[in-house]
Amino acid sequence: MNFCTTHVTAFTNKFSAHCSTLFSTLIVAGLLLFATGCQSPMVPASQDSIDRAAETITAEAILNHVEILASDSLEGRAPATPGEEMTVDYIITQLKAKGVEPGMPDGSYIQEFPLLGQRVDGSKASMQIKNGGRVAGDLEYSAEFMAWPSNEEERVTLEDAELVYVGYGIQAPEYDWDDYKGVDVSGKVLVFKNSDPAYDDELFEGDARLYYGRWSYKFEKAAEMGALGALIIHTTPTAGYPWLVVSNSWGRERFTLKGSVDPTTAPAFNGWLTQRSSIALFEEAGYTLKEVLDAADSPDFAPMPLNGITLDVDLTSSYSNMSSTNVVGKIGGNDRALKDEYVIFSSHHDHLGITYPVEGDSINNGAIDNASGVAAMLELAGAMTEIEEGLRRTTLFMFVGAEEMGLLGSLYWSRNPSVHPGKVSANFNMDSMQPYGETSDFVLIGYGRNSLTEAFQKHAEAAGRTIIPDQAPEQGLFYRSDHFSYARVGIPAIFPNAGSDYLNKPEGFAEETARVTASNYHAVSDEINEYWDTSGAAADAQLIFRTAIDVINRDEMMEWVDGDEFKAVREAMLEDAK
Numbered sequence: 001m002n003f004c005t006t007h008v009t010a011f012t013n014k015f016s017a018h019c020s021t022l023f024s025t026l027i028v029a030g031l032l033l034f035a036t037g038c039q040s041p042m043v044p045a046s047q048d049s050i051d052r053a054a055e056t057i058t059a060e061a062i063l064n065h066v067e068i069l070a071s072d073s074l075e076g077r078a079p080a081t082p083g084e085e086m087t088v089d090y091i092i093t094q095l096k097a098k099g100v101e102p103g104m105p106d107g108s109y110i111q112e113f114p115l116l117g118q119r120v121d122g123s124k125a126s127m128q129i130k131n132g133g134r135v136a137g138d139l140e141y142s143a144e145f146m147a148w149p150s151n152e153e154e155r156v157t158l159e160d161a162e163l164v165y166v167g168y169g170i171q172a173p174e175y176d177w178d179d180y181k182g183v184d185v186s187g188k189v190l191v192f193k194n195s196d197p198a199y200d201d202e203l204f205e206g207d208a209r210l211y212y213g214r215w216s217y218k219f220e221k222a223a224e225m226g227a228l229g230a231l232i233i234h235t236t237p238t239a240g241y242p243w244l245v246v247s248n249s250w251g252r253e254r255f256t257l258k259g260s261v262d263p264t265t266a267p268a269f270n271g272w273l274t275q276r277s278s279i280a281l282f283e284e285a286g287y288t289l290k291e292v293l294d295a296a297d298s299p300d301f302a303p304m305p306l307n308g309i310t311l312d313v314d315l316t317s318s319y320s321n322m323s324s325t326n327v328v329g330k331i332g333g334n335d336r337a338l339k340d341e342y343v344i345f346s347s348h349h350d351h352l353g354i355t356y357p358v359e360g361d362s363i364n365n366g367a368i369d370n371a372s373g374v375a376a377m378l379e380l381a382g383a384m385t386e387i388e389e390g391l392r393r394t395t396l397f398m399f400v401g402a403e404e405m406g407l408l409g410s411l412y413w414s415r416n417p418s419v420h421p422g423k424v425s426a427n428f429n430m431d432s433m434q435p436y437g438e439t440s441d442f443v444l445i446g447y448g449r450n451s452l453t454e455a456f457q458k459h460a461e462a463a464g465r466t467i468i469p470d471q472a473p474e475q476g477l478f479y480r481s482d483h484f485s486y487a488r489v490g491i492p493a494i495f496p497n498a499g500s501d502y503l504n505k506p507e508g509f510a511e512e513t514a515r516v517t518a519s520n521y522h523a524v525s526d527e528i529n530e531y532w533d534t535s536g537a538a539a540d541a542q543l544i545f546r547t548a549i550d551v552i553n554r555d556e557m558m559e560w561v562d563g564d565e566f567k568a569v570r571e572a573m574l575e576d577a578k
């Protein structure tokens with residue numbers, strides 16, 4: 001082909017014009033690729049890689065952690081003690097060794113939170129029932145009543161405080177239940193029946209104890225209603241434990257999150273009355289205790305002022321300030337659309353520390369509660385790093401503190417969340433793993449309340465196991481460990497628990513170990529013993545791991561079932577997170 005100059009120029013111009021367009025297109029494409037992070041779309045972890053990672057969660061590794069965490073040298077891991085410091089160091093060292101990143105926005109592993117310790121001086125505490133100004137009963141501290149200032153004041157003195165009986169004191173719109181009927185009870189001392197209605201399976205889930213039935217709900221409600229004080233009537237059936245548990249737990253130093261009450265609006269005191277003191281109180285008002293307790297079991301109940309009956313109260317307490325620690329690790333997600341959504345694992349690292357010696361032993365080692373949960377969650381985090389490229393959402397591992405003091409570490413997080421709760425798909429809580437061997441069954445506390453149940457069922461089936469619901473609903477276990485703090489801010493939460501249908505164990509093993517567990521609960525004897533076989537904890541942790549990967553990589557977030565008490569707050573949080 002022969003070219004004259006004109007053609008050559010025309011051609012080169014055309015070619016260079018063509019080149020510069022091509023060139024700029026390439027630049028733009030390149031920039032686009034870069035902007036979208038130079039990433040080819042991520043590939044969720046394959047089943048093979050998940051299986052291999054799950055196998056890294058072993059009985060031996062879990063036992064090794066428990067041997068250290070539950071050793072005497074960690075002194076029972078009480079908050080704000082050297083035992084806690086050593087525990088926190090151990091967890092952080094393990095997370096670093098496993099390649100789990102710091103999980104807090106400031107780039108650290110630590111969320112510190114302030115605790116306020118309160119000790120009531122029982123020798124100075126007094127409570128008098130008065131009828132028309134006449135002292136009708138002078139109650140004895142610990143034997144007949146327990147009470148403490150609830151406004152962070154050192155001294156509370158009340159004279160002629162008026163009393164109102166409020167039944168269960170519940171407002172539950174989902175059950176169309178309101179014990180206050182619009183009556184103004186502010187400035188009064190409210191007297192509560194404990195627990196929640198159990199006479200109708202359609203109401204408050206029959207004899208299961210909902211949060212409405214927990215003592216903490218009663219005190220929170222009294223504060224919300226602007227009450228001057230709150231007293232719960234103790235009966236063993238409605239509490240689920242004898243008076244001794246009440247006098248012991250409130251007879252020693254108790255902790256709250258510092259600054260969690262507004263002294264100007266908080267009730268002056270909270271407390272409990274024994275059954276006998278309650279009988280005496282209502283008799284002065286012309287009622288029998290049975291009469292008023294029965295009256296509460298009706299949607300038509302309305303507050304009952306105890307006319308002419310008043311209370312004089314005098315309480316003195318001292319306070320101590322300290323802080324405790326949540327340890328937070330993170331494995332980042334890789335999916336562009338989902339990596340800013342989260343799945344949270346929680347497991348409390350604290351226990352009861354050093355208490356009165358029992359046969360010379362004063363260290364509460366907390367091997368089951370909760371060294372086992374921390375151990376299993378460390379191994380689960382390690383397994384997850386094996387497949388981290390294949391994870392769509394981000395996973396947070398929260399080793400929370402001060403659970404034994406009232407879920408305080410997780411409660412603090414829920415009030416000072418490091419990520420928006422509306423961006424969190426689910427919470428898996430690991431508190432007290434299976435220490436005695438593999439079982440065919442697996443308990444879910446929270447069974448049927450949210451879509452995590454279906455996820456667990458799928459993976460349990462694949463492992464030839466059976467998911468069963470809470471076997472003791474009347475104990476209200478859903479409200480007694482850290483998942484509850486996450487549920488309160490709407491996060492679909494689940495509390496996996498140990499089964500009891502053991503594989504390859506002798507006849508009667510389940511009953512025997514159940515007895516051992518009950519006698520070691522919150523006792524210095526919660527230590528590794530001859531029954532221990534952590535293959536059970538490993539199998540359960542692997543099931544939790546497989547289910548969690550599924551939840552981390554699903555398109556949709558988990559959700560509560562319609563009508564669940566946490567559905568409303570979830571919807572509000574999802575809206576707020578937009």
Ligand SMILES: [Zn+2]
Nearest residue numbers: 369370431432
């Ligand atoms: Zn625990």
